[in-house]
Amino acid sequence: MEEFTDEILDYVGDPTALGPWARKGLIIGDVQSGKTQTYLGLLNKAADAGYRLIVLLAGNTESLRQQTQIRVDEGFLGKDSSRNVLRSGTGAAADRFVGVGRLNKQLTYATGMTTVVQDFLQASKDATSISVSEESPNPFIFVVKKNVHVLAALIDWTNDQPKSHGRIDLPLLLVDDESDYGSVNTGKEDDPTKTNFLIRKLLGKFSRNSYVAITATPFANILIDHNAETVNDGEVHPDLFPKDFVYGLEAPTNYVGAMKTFGTEDDVNNENVIDLHDVEPLLPLKHRQHHAIHSIPDSLRTAIRVYVVANAVRDLRGHEDKRRAMLINISRFKKVQMHLHELVKHELDVIKNALEAHAILYNEGVQNHIIDDLKSTFEAFYATAEFNWAEVLASLPSSVTEITVRTFNSDTEKLLKEQQQSAEMPKRVIAIGGDVLSRGLTLEGLMVSYYYRNVRAADTMMQMARWFGYRDEYEDLCRIWIDPGVAADYRFIADAVAELRSDLKLMRRQSLTPLDFGLSIRMHPGALLITAKNKSKSAAVEPKVISLIGRRIETSRLDSRKTTIRDNRDAAISLAETLTRTFGQSEETQRGYPRFADVPQGTVATFLDEYTAHKMDELFYGNSISKFVKNNKSAKFSSWDVVFVNGTKTVDSEESFGGVKIHPPRRTMTIGATEELLVSGKSSRLAGSDDLRKILDASLDESLNEGFKLEYEGKQIPESAIYQHLSKPTLLVYVLVPNFKDLPDKDRKKVASLEHERIVGIKLAFPGDRLDINNRDGDVRYLINTVAQQQWFVEYAGTDEDDDV
Structure with missing residues (x-):
């Protein structure tokens, strides 16, 4: 929790940073897993960092708000707020330390603007005279229902606060618990639902604001149109799409x-x-x-x-x-x-x-x-x-x-x-x-x-x-x-959420934001909706990855970050160890590459989930390939061949890689415009031109080659003609020794620490004819958000020049 709350606080934003600025993010936690405990830790750290005004939207019912207020009393205020109500005959409020207050009474300096028995509507009359500023020594916290009347009362309270250029120059942290309920706009964009609009309006009252949505079911949140905004009284109010971050909390093992x-x-x-x-x-x-x-x-x-x-x-x-x-x-x-x-x-x-x-x-x-x-x-x-x-x-x-x-x-x-x-x-x-x-x-x-x-x-x-x-x-x-x-x-839902969490991990590994990285949720094959239709009106349902069948898919651009290179290497070692533990000794292809046959698709999918391709490699965009492998129900995709590709064999070139004996290929690498490593320079090829053909059985290879030569004299059989003859989908793993000899000195310095690393690239071959429009084996249905709609389903229409006959 210490690590989670530190990382989330960095995403939430620095309250001392001069404005104006506005951040929006989403925290995903499992149902009943301890989300409240986590955001209480976040609120304490936010107060320490300098946030002086915190609004917590605690669900839509009074019993839930009261339950949350009790938790805030224990974990943030340190005082039982039910004792702040005047008792008949006493003339003064009783007080009692609870939670953190019992640990250290000096931690009870925060001011609660609501109590266990009073939401802000009842307490607002007493609170109107309270003024909050950045110099306030104490943080102030509202624990309120997600209710139109309460939000309107809160906005009225802000109207009495000191302003600069029409807005309050005070960083606001607004935490929206159960954010997929009530907060998502289910109306038209020019006429949003009242609760949604009032949350946006409240944020707009502050020149510096951070909106943190929290839910266990994030489907509606990530399907918000990222471009949506409403204009009211000359003010632009962007919708609540989590543009800056989506953070998945990991539940403990128990x-x-x-x-x-x-x-x-x-x-x-x-x-x-x-x-x-x-x-x-x-x-x-x-x-x-x-x-x-x-x-x-x-x-x-x-x-x-x-x-x-x-x-x-x-x-x-x-x-x-x-x-x-x-x-x-x-x-x-x-x-x-x-x-x-x-x-x-x-x-x-x-x-x-x-x-x-x-x-x-x-x-x-x-x-x-x-x-x-x-x-x-x-x-x-x-x-x-x-x-x-x-x-x-x-x-x-x-x-x-x-x-x-x-x-x-x-x-x-x-x-x-x-x-x-x-x-x-x-x-x-x-x-x-x-x-x-x-x-x-x-x-x-x-x-x-x-x-x-x-x-x-x-x-x-x-x-x-x-x-x-x-x-x-x-x-x-x-x-x-x-x-x-x-x-x-x-x-089904458990699998869909696990898949979404896998996407989030990839997004973080690639240092992308939700505005750069399209998110999707797998559709149920029957009648189960992912979320209510009025919450997903901006989403699209499309068949995805079908175009990958029969196409050349390889990582010709590789991430140059050392941590990613080592994580990919470790993922490949883990794959090799799993294969040797399961199958024992590998067999050999006709070219002498180690091959494991009949590998379960789940084993391959697990590796692809752990492998991080470069963020500019559109064919690997959004974990689409690992999803394709994981979710494909066709019998022909249930088992795979996994091949570790060798380079030139010499006496001292053999290495043990996760128990598999390999001869690492050497590849020339240059640096691209976004600091990526380009394999084989301008040719951008990871695999050799006949690597795929040489994993076929020798007799089939010979037959295909002879037939092709008869039709196209003097031409080598292209890779595109091989896919339909593969008996299984195939993963080829390249454990590369980088060669940076062609780099200028200024670029050599950037990659000096990588010269002795083993850099893993991969190639995937899905059997089938890409021109066969009746082949539906790659059809998986997804609900995708508006960011993904801009970036997915790209037509990879270019031809492979070195494959032309």
């Missing part, structure tokens, strides 16, 4: 996310995931708000019993004071939730009453069918736990007592606001709800989840997955009831 829960499309994980099949008759996926539900499915009864038993096991493990929860999300309608609340509460009360009245007698042989069911539940789900049934039964009466049922919806939100109460979560709760439970609200200690919803947008689905997070010491007790088709959708 994080339980979509991939760990459900597996991947290629490696399904059904452990602890129970298929739902009996909800539809009682509560169809498509139901109206007045749908009457008179009983709960047997699967929900089982899930409730599992939660009850799991509570007892946790108590036996010594977790009596730890919070724990169960989630039920099967309807978005309040009336249905109300009926469900009564049915679940009745089921829980029946269990409580049976345990209170019969648990002791049950041990003495008196039968009770409710406790019988609990025993069967224990044996079916937790028989391998470290406790036996007698121990669990003894713990059940006390462990079940504190369990309560609570519903979360807009009615409970309204009550919170009216009564100015804190939304403190019960220690042991069965939480029933719909959309209010879907954004940011943390169900601490969530053990059992029951989910049956008809959601067709990937980002909404991920946000509803409250069961992701940290489950140390009780992960084995967690269970999820879910429709198997929805579980498959989660696996």
